[in-house]
């Protein structure tokens with residue numbers, strides 16, 4: 001539904017605000033808030049509330065979570081399980097004398113021990129942090145006192161900085177690669193540089209052919225805003241290519257409803273490629289200051305770029321929407337963010 005038609009009440013509010021501010025605004029030659037750019041996409045821009053989101057396609061959904069339990073387990077191979085509340089995901093691995101947990105999300109950390117107890121009575125001996133972000137590891141204390149916590153050294157640096165009692169410091173760190181052998185089970189931890197965040201690692205279970213790499217690929221879904229808050233999209237793109245090379249059967253991305261496959265990784269790479277092409281084309285086709293009051297152009301560089309970037313992003317959104325809106329759950333939620341982020345990366349980095 002076009003945002004203009006459903007935001008009537010918002011426009012009424014703006015009209016009232018407009019009346020209140022009319023004397024101030026009449027003198028500074030600004031266009032009014034209710035006159036959007038030409039070719040405005042029908043998807044609500046950032047900051048406009050429409051109370052309506054596109055339907056989640058079946059292919060993006062996971063098996064249901066039992067509301068009484070608050071989580072579901074998905075076995076990924078011998079002794080290896082994904083645990084999820086269908087919004088965030090982590091893993092655990094059972095071996096002969098213990099359990100290794102990979103991440104402890106705040107959202108369901110209280111259920112992780114119950115999930116483990118469904119399939120094992122062994123103690124938790126190791127906790128691996130994928131990276132430092134609290135949504136993935138901020139529930140660590142719910143696991144009790146875990147003797148060994150493993151993370152990449154940059155993750156430890158960030159956790160020291162964050163000084164958060166809910167995220168205990170790692171007891172073992174590594175730089176490039178760490179192989180955890182426990183009983184007959186193996187996890188290979190590798191660091192591929194700063195993509196999502198410094199210290200974010202890939203966790204690969206070779207026997208199970210399962211790969212966990214967090215906040216990079218979102219199976220069936222539009223990625224979280226601004227390339228999942230990556231500092232630089234091109235570093236994320238490079239890591240997606242690394243992921244593509246790994247011979248996994250199952251992929252755990254850390255968010256949304258289900259586990260993934262190579263098809264999901266390929267689809268996200270294709271989407272990012274289309275986004276990049278659309279933003280490049282829009283940058284090449286757009287002139288700064290065009291249609292803007294010359295006095296504003298002369299004295300207000302922030303306004304000049306605000307208007308220029310808005311017009312680039314509108315073209316980018318319009319370009320990618322026909323192909324990708326039907327194919328990605330939550331497309332409407334973050335497409336504006338992705339185009340703003342891509343535009344910035346291409347223009348200044």
Ligand SMILES: [Zn+2]
Pocket residue numbers: 131133196197215
């Ligand atoms: Zn993160």
Ligand SMILES: [Zn+2]
Pocket residue numbers: 133135136214215254255
């Ligand atoms: Zn995350």
